[in-house]
Amino acid sequence: xxxxxxxxxxxxxxxxxxxxxxxxxxxxxxxxxxxxxxxxxxxxxxxxxxxxxxxxxxxxxxxxxxxxxxxxxxxxxxxxxxxxxxxxxxxxxxxxxxxxxxxxxxxxxxxxxxxxxxxxxxxxxxxxxxxxxxxxxxxxxxxxxxxxxxxxxxxxxxxxxxxxxxxxxxxxxxxxxxxxxxxxxxxxxxxxxxxxxxxxxxxxxxxxxxxxxxxxxxxxxxxxxxxxxxxxxxxxxxxxxxxxxxxxxxxxxxxxxxxxxxxxxxxxxxxxxxxxxxxxxxxxxxxxxxxxxxxxxxxxxxxxxxxxxxxxxxxxxxxxxxxxxxxxxxxxxxxxxxxxxxxxxxxxxxxxxxxxxxxxxxxxxxxxxxxxxxxxxxxxxxxxxxxxxxxxxxxxxxxxxxxxxxxxxxxxxxxxxxxxxxxxxxxxxxxx
Numbered sequence: 562x563x564x565x566x567x568x569x570x571x572x573x574x575x576x577x578x579x580x581x582x583x584x585x586x587x588x589x590x591x592x593x594x595x596x597x598x599x600x601x602x603x604x605x606x607x608x609x610x611x612x613x614x615x616x617x618x619x620x621x622x623x624x625x626x627x628x629x630x631x632x633x634x635x636x637x638x639x640x641x642x643x644x645x646x647x648x649x650x651x652x653x654x655x656x657x658x659x660x661x662x663x664x665x666x667x668x669x670x671x672x673x674x675x676x677x678x679x680x681x682x683x684x685x686x687x688x689x690x691x692x693x694x695x696x697x698x699x700x701x702x703x704x705x706x707x708x709x710x711x712x713x714x715x716x717x718x719x720x721x722x723x724x725x726x727x728x729x730x731x732x733x734x735x736x737x738x739x740x741x742x743x744x745x746x747x748x749x750x751x752x753x754x755x756x757x758x759x760x761x762x763x764x765x766x767x768x769x770x771x772x773x774x775x776x777x778x779x780x781x782x783x784x785x786x787x788x789x790x791x792x793x794x795x796x797x798x799x800x801x802x803x804x805x806x807x808x809x810x811x812x813x814x815x816x817x818x819x820x821x822x823x824x825x826x827x828x829x830x831x832x833x834x835x836x837x838x839x840x841x842x843x844x845x846x847x848x849x850x851x852x853x854x855x856x857x858x859x860x861x862x863x864x865x866x867x868x869x870x871x872x873x874x875x876x877x878x879x880x881x882x883x884x885x886x887x888x889x890x891x892x893x894x895x896x897x898x899x900x901x902x903x904x905x906x907x908x909x910x911x912x913x914x915x916x917x918x919x920x921x922x923x924x925x926x927x928x929x930x931x932x933x934x935x936x937x938x939x940x941x942x943x944x945x946x947x948x949x950x951x952x953x954x955x956x957x958x959x960x961x962x963x964x965x966x967x968x969x970x971x972x973x974x975x976x977x978x979x980x981x982x983x984x985x986x987x988x989x990x991x992x993x
Contacts, residue, residue, distance in 0.1 A: 571643075571673045571674045572674045572677070574643070574644060574645055574674075575645060575647065575648065575676075575677040575678040576678050577645065578645025578646075578648035578649065578678060579648050579678030579679075581648070582645070582648045582649055582651070582652035583652060583655075584678075585648060585652040585655045585662075586648070586662070586678065586680030586681075587680050588655045589619070589651070589654060589655060589659055589660060589661055589662045589721070590660060590661050590662075590682045590719075590721065590726055590810075591662045591679055591680055591681045591682050592607060592661060592663045592681070592683040592685065592806065593666040593676070593679070593681045593683070593684050593685065593713070594607070594663065594664070594665055594666060594685045594687065594802070595666045595667070595671075595684070595685070595686060595687070596685075596686055596687025596688045596689060596707070596733075597687070597689050597690035597849065597852075598688060598690065598795075598849070598851055598855070599795065599796075599799045599802075600623070600666075600667070601622040601623045601624040601625075601665055601827065601830060601846075602827055602830050603687055603799040603802045603803060604620055604624075604663045605622070605624070605824055605827050606800050606802070606803035606820070606821055607663050607802065607803040608620045608627065608663050609821065609823050609824050610803045610804070610806065610816070610817050610821065611661050611806070611807070611810065611820070613817065613819045613823065614810065614817075614820070615816075616660045616661055617629050617630075617657070617658050617659045617660055617661075618659055618660070618661045619650070619653075619654035619659040619662045619663070620632075620662075620663045620664075621650060621651075621662070621664050622635065622665035623639075623640040623665055623846070623963075624828055624963070625828070626650060628650065628653050628654050628657060628659070629654065629657035629658065630657075631657075634964055635964070636966045638965055638967065638969075640665050640667040640670060641665065641666065641667050641669070641670030641673075641675045641676075642675070647664070647679060648678055648679075660721075664681075666679075666710050668703060668706050668707055671706050671707065671709050671710065672706060676713060680713075680716060680719070681714060681716070682714070682719065682726050682728060683728075683729040683730075683731065683809070684711045684714055684730050684731070684745075684747075685732070685802050686707070686710075686711070686731070686733060686738070687798065687802060688733055688798070688851065689703070689707065689736060689738045690849055690850065704741060707742075708742060708745065711742050711745035711747075714728040714730065714746065714747050715746060727748040727749055728746075728747045728748045728749075729747055729748065729749045729809050730742065730743055730745060730747035730749075730751070731751045731752070731802060731805050732751075732752050732753075733753060733798055733801075734752035734753065734754040734758070734763075734765055735754045735757045735798070743763060749809065751764050751766065751805050751808075751809060752765045752805075753765065753766040753798070753801035753802060753805045754767050754801070755767070755768045755771060755798065755801070766782055766783060766801060766804055766805050767782065768780045768782050768800075771797055773792070773793075773794050773862050774792070775792070775863060776790060776792060777789045777790040777791060777792055778792065778793070778794055778796060778797055780800075782804055783808075785814040785815070786818065787800065787804070787821055788818070788821070788822050789821060789824070790822065790826070791824065791827060792863065793831055793855065793856070793859040795855040795856075795859070796831070800821050803817070804817055804821075807820070828963070828964045828981070829845065829846050829962070829964035829965075829980070829981070830845060830846060830963065831843060831845055831856075832844045832845070834984045834985050834988065836985055836988035836991075836992060837992060838951075838988050838991070838992070839953040839954070840868070840951045840954060841955070841956045841957065842948070842956075842957045842959070842988065843860070843956065843958045843959070844958075844959050844962075844963065844980045844981045844984065845959070845960055845963065846960075846961070846962065846963030846964070847960045847961065848876065848889075848905070848962075849882070849885055850885060850888045850889055853874070853889055853893060853896075854892050854896070856958055856960065857872060857896035857958070858896060860872070860896075860897070860956045860958055861896060863956050864954065865954065868953075868954030868955045869898040869952065869954075869955045869956075870896070870897045870898050870899070870956050870958070871897065871898065871901070871947050871950060871957045872899070872900055872901065872957075872958045872960060873901045873903055873940075873943050873944065873947055873957070873958065873959045873960060874889060874890065874893045874900060874902055874903070874919055874961065875902060875903045875904055875905035875916070875919065875940075875960070875961045876889060876905060876915055876919060876961065877905050877907075877908070877961075878905075878906060878909065878910030878915050879906070879907075879909065883918070886918035886922070887918055887919070887922035890902065890918070890921060890922025890923040890926075891922035891923065891925055891926050892922075893919075894922060894923030894924070894925070894926025894927065895926040899933045900920075900923045900928055900933065900934050900935070901935045901937060901943050901947055902919045902923070902934075902935070902936045902937070902938075902943075903936075903937055903939070903940045903943035904938040904939070904940055904968065905940075905962060906962075906965075906968055906970075907938075907970055907971070908969055908970070908973070909971050909972070912970075913936075913938055917936070920934060920936050940968065940980075940983070941983055944959060944983055944984055944987050945987050947959070948984075948987050948988060948991055949991075959980045959984060962980050963980070965978070965980075
């Protein structure tokens with residue numbers, strides 16, 4: 562009975578908030594981004610492309626809240642806010658004149674009906690991994706639940722800016738699940754890719770001549786050259802989603818390129834920590850096998866032939882995605898030279914037990930305790946260890962938290978925290 566009442570509460574709250582705040586989603590073009598990884602970066606790239614095209618934009622993502630010209634970091638430890646806060650912030654976007662709202666739409670948010678009352682016009686699918694499988698009751702349920710964003714395109718067409726707004730579906734054609742999402746009804750459908758070519762029936766935007774650089778990536782698409790200033794070839798996928806949105810909204814190719822190039826960093830996503838050291842330190846939110854593989858491969862490229870890769874890895878507790886932990890450790894063990902396992906947010910689980918699950922995966926990949934595998938659940942000590950072990954040309958990645966402002970331990974206690982801030986303190990102490 563209690564669970565039923567909770568469902569009713571979650572269902573009704575966004576609908577009431579939509580009414581209370583004057584149905585703000587009906588007064589803007591709303592873009593929803595869903596998938597396993599890259600959602601926040603994709604949201605930032607989309608916003609920058611639209612802003613370069615002359616539009617005023619709002620953004621709600623795991624990393625940030627932007628309302629027109631005002632931008633702050635998301636300190637709520639939630640991708641999609643509850644209790645009607647999405648509609649409240651969208652109403653604020655309307656007040657300052659935003660024409661577009663870019664909303665990161667998580668599977669957890671969908672489970673709690675937070676996508677209701679948002680009134681999407683464009684739905685984007687980035688990729689699909691096994692993260693949150695257990696929360697949804699299996700991969701098929703996870704896949705179906707993310708599809709509810711695309712199902713939401715069936716709402717009435719808006720009439721804004723003197724025209725009827727089209728319903729648009731966009732998906733990453735290099736992900737095997739993209740046909741499922743592109744099968745939902747929409748006025749226009751697009752795909753984007755790096756390695757594939759999409760299907761004959763759907764226009765595909767393909768990235769070509771991809772060149773990874775130490776401070777970004779270069780590539781071309783549809784005859785236009787693009788330059789990203791966040792490293793990692795996986796960011797080309799995020800950029801391609803934004804390029805596709807730009808073309809669908811008639812933003813000129815040179816403006817799209819300028820918008821992408823204007824993003825010099827995104828907090829907690831391939832974010833470098835600099836204190837004059839002779840090695841690289843990266844803070845990244847990667848927290849599941851797909852993201853680990855992409856991040857650690859990029860680290861290997863940045864380290865070159867002489868540098869080593871050192872990763873600090875971990876997994877949330879609270880019964881979250883237990884099945885992925887060993888695989889995460891294995892991916893780290895296979896790609897990185899040194900693996901340090903630490904706490905992320907243990908909640909009411911034993912942090913040592915969580916760490917051992919990841920360490921077990923690293924051991925299957927050949928890592929040896931005390932040699933190139935270390936378990937240090939104290940996160941500050943883990944960062945200090947990584948910095949102590951680093952040599953000239955090495956690359957350290959501190960993963961799984963990104964911009965999260967706290968570490969959650971037993972009883973829900975929150976300890977203030979910043980991966981970037983602590984890493985900077987440790988680096989500065991070392992330099993002295």
